[in-house]
Amino acid sequence: MKHRLSLPLLLVVVAIGCDKKVANSSNLEKGLNHYLTAQQQCPNTHAADFPTQPIVARTDYDAYAKVGLVSKVPSALDGNGQPRFIYDLTSKGKDTQYKGKILSGNETPRIFCFGTLKVDKILNFTDPAPNQGVSETHVYYTTKLVDTPDWLADPDIQGVFRNFPTIMEVNRRKIRASQGLPDNSKMEAAMGLTAEGWRVPQDM
Incomplete structure (x- = not known):
């Protein structure tokens, strides 16, 4: 027998799911991307x-x-x-x-940018708890580099950027994948609840 939600209850469930203040994977990913995409992936x-x-x-x-x-x-x-x-x-x-966008507000745009950093997957997060008057959660996630230009694949360019943290991580994953090893990368960020939703402290 199939159970159907009543319309009022269904509206409540939808409203909760759309509430940007709820700590869920979707809202946390949006907040992290707001921060990550502002990191200049450029020399x-x-x-x-x-x-x-x-x-x-x-x-x-x-x-x-x-x-x-x-x-x-x-x-x-x-x-x-x-x-x-x-x-x-x-x-x-x-x-x-x-x-x-540049979060610091005092850094000029760079050139030779080679992509945008975004969340690949939210692994897990802690239950929100108050910290100095702000509801805070710790999020564990992985990232990916997207919108990369064709010229990034050139071996000489790879040599120029070989020590850039993002490129080092991409290459590390490729090596592990070629060896049949799982991707064990993981990043952590504390996020606080703001009027705009969940944000990394530097992005508040």
Whole structure:
């Protein structure tokens, strides 16, 4: 025999499910993404850094030139008779500038951005409890890098970004997967309840 919820009870269940103040996976994921997508997945490089004529060879700039993010034009010879180059942003390079919100409010957008960090899965979370007047929960989750550009796959670019935390984590997962090992990555964040819903403290 099938049991059906009465309309008033059904409306209550729907209302609870849509309440952004409820600590559930959906609401916590929204709050985490509000914070994660504001993290610039880019090297500490800005459009104002170009054009530039480095005194010493720059393998990172050469990698950017290889994939068309900057132009590379010979300019002169150094004291040892070696060529020097002027690097400047191309239209493709300018399009890599970070376009999201910046939580700190005092950091300029970077360039050569290579994706957006988002929640992959909410693993679990603690029951909300008061902490200094704010309802707080600890969330355990995994992340993924999305909206990555084609040029990120270039081996020289991978070499430039090999020590970037997000890239290191992506590569670590690939290695574990190739070895038939489970993904054991896990992140933790404290989240507090605000008028806009659940937020990471730095995002309040």
